[in-house]
Amino acid sequence: MGRRPAALRAAGLALAGALVLGTATVGWAYWHLNHNIRSVDINSALGDDRPARAVTTPSAPVSAAASPLPAGALNILVLGSDSRSGKANRELGGGDSSGARSDTAMVVHIDAGRTRATVVSIPRDTLVTRPSCPLASGGSTSVAYGTMFNSAYAVGGPVCAVKTVESITGVRMDHYIEVDFSGFAELVDALGGVDVTTTQNIDDDESHLHLQAGPHHLDGKQALALARTRHGIGDGSDLGRIGLQQTLVKALLEQLGGTGLLTDPARLYRAADAITAGLTTDTGLDSLGELMRLGQSLKGLTAGHVRTVMMPVVTAPSDHNRVIAKEPAASELWASLR
Template sequence: MLGAAAAGYAYWHLNNNIKSVDIDSALGDNRPAKAVTAPAASAAAPLPTGSLNILVLGSDSRSGKANQALGGGDSSGARSDTAMVVHIDAGRTKATVVSIPRDTLVTRPSCPLSSGGSTAVAYQAMFNTAYEVGGPVCAVKTAESITGVRMDHYIEIDFSGFARLVDALGGVTVTTGQDIDDDKSHLHLKAGTHHLNGTRALALARTRHGIGDGSDLGRIGLQQKLVKALLDQMAATDLLTDPARLYRVADVVTAGLTTDTGLDSLGELMKLGQSLKGLTSDQVKTVMMPVVTAPSDPNRVVAREPAASDLWASLR
């Protein structure tokens, strides 16, 4: 009885950690068509096997003391510091991760607001402002408007959630091809292989002043290295044989996540994770949406055509 009660409490606790947004209801039917996929599940294959498109955002919100400390103090509002469209092929054995530079100038569509009303259409707006003005709903709508790809799910993680996830997994191992010296992100690394804890992994994901030309484009490559490093670490850590670690990781993941309502339960998240258990880092392709310097601003970029449209068409 005590064991059942403890298990029940643990499930309730993890389930209630998850924050969610009802994106489907907010956006209605005026969206790209869903992809034609393999059957979702059957008696012979209880886990979903169809293709999926997931918008994954890293929020730069400084809400809460932990995020303020990791993000470098207080800052008003919140933007999508990192944006990736994760396309998982039917069969769940291959995936493509497309990074959208936050400084990309786009036409931001009118988005419904939870308080009522809607935002105005904005031209030549930075992509990451969609989250700032309209939260997850506007981030999804803006991503769908520039890609033509229906986002089946939405996952958002903040500074502290990412750092705690890395720590719960025992850190990540990454290899950098150049020295990184960035006083703003407090990251100083020599070129080579490093095992990073959560705080340093977050700094690597955020650094841009110590690499390349100091723009957002340079750090996208580092973020994609981290995605593969996390996949490798998850594969190397057999959570199913270590219940204590499994609970710690689940506790961290659910506490740091905001999802759409289709993923807002522990059961749905576990089902998604189990369906991806055959996905390894060498089966994940990472690319960046093709861009060029914006004619109107040398510090901004715009989609490079027709390459960008060809990329989104290939995912559809």
Template structure:
């Protein structure tokens, strides 16, 4: 009885950890059509047979600096939140291959009018930074902005904040990453020599955030490191048999769910588990990482704009 009660409490706790946003209701029907019908991960039939249709998922790493945990992890003193990391993850039908497309946060875009939870909507903004969409309108505006510039329907939305990312890495026992150059960044507190490294959660988070210690100091250099971390996490999860370590499994699940925001299609532990089972054939070697083609913005040397026609061709290939 004690064991059943403990298991029930653990399930309730993990389920209650997850924050969700009803993006479909907020955006209504004014969205790109799904190129290929994607089975819902919450469909009853999925319990027996995990869905295998293609999916497009907007994954954001939120730069939320309002909590003590985030500040301790190098979040700084500023308040509010913005999306420092944005990736469109395209999972092919069969769920054994994926393409991860990073969108530079400094990209100048036309931000569409977005509905606000408090009522009303934001105004259309031209030549504004991509990551301002999250700052002014949260996940709903982030999804609408991505769909407006890509014309690709986002089937799901997943957001994880800094503290959750660090805790997940620690719960997995760290990650192995090879850097191509020395990194010396006092702002992110990261100092690494070129070569192979085993990073704990705090170091992995610093690697995901560093930009002043590599390249020209822009966000473009950071994107390459973030893509390395995505593959490193996939490899570590594949190498860590959490099913034989209940305590480790709980730590990993608690770390993820406590700092996770999803759309309503992934807003429960059962939905996430079903989705995870559908990806069991997806390995790091079958994940392609690219960055949306960009060029320096004519109006501002510190900003970029989509490089055409290459950017449009990339999004068309995903569609």
């Protein structure tokens, strides 16, 4: 009889140890994911000289015990960049922080109710008037006329990218999300790859991507190459690449909806680690809790209810290798998102 209480005590101690270890592991994982995220205080940098915020609608309650989730319309500027230094980014074709570029720019508009969205791609080769932007080091940049859109990020980082987008669209960006090369590739790998169908052959030695027209299952490195390729399709301009990026966005949304991440904690953690490790946000989204809250508010949004379009453009009269906004179509599109 003496052995049984001893055995029970040992089992109890082992269980208590496992619970403590499990709690510590969860706590460490949360801390790790939280500290992966980098942020920029865009609201403080830009102040009040910005477009008005969209009129919000009441929040949608989750349950009687839970805090209500936001349900108002939302505009998010999403940039893909090579701004992070590090071996992984360099191996994938990225640069260091001193050579930062925004390769991809999308304004994601989420309708009130958060069950439908419009993703508007802005060609990096668009000639714009870049406004004066505040610099972290003090002072500000000069206004630049007829300059390439992606120069905003190069000269003033996320703050100038947001201010330039708001200047040319008249639409307030509620949030900012930037994903670097390695973070994007690792996310695709954490999801088990992504299925896409290309409508034409792609033969691009610069991105090392060679695909025949048809269905493909791509790993992270291949998906990144697809998002960046431009020389192996169409006329080699940024406009052809945008079509591929939009196809990839839809495919990733479908992949996220069908992977069963929430029922597989190990895969969920790998995906979360990949997302947060390559992420820079505004200070309104710079915690795991805020990102989870945003994700929960979008649970009714499916790939079938996401519309992808490109800002209407025409060839620039001053340079046939550049484009400018096509009016009044561009202004009408932005007005529909306010």
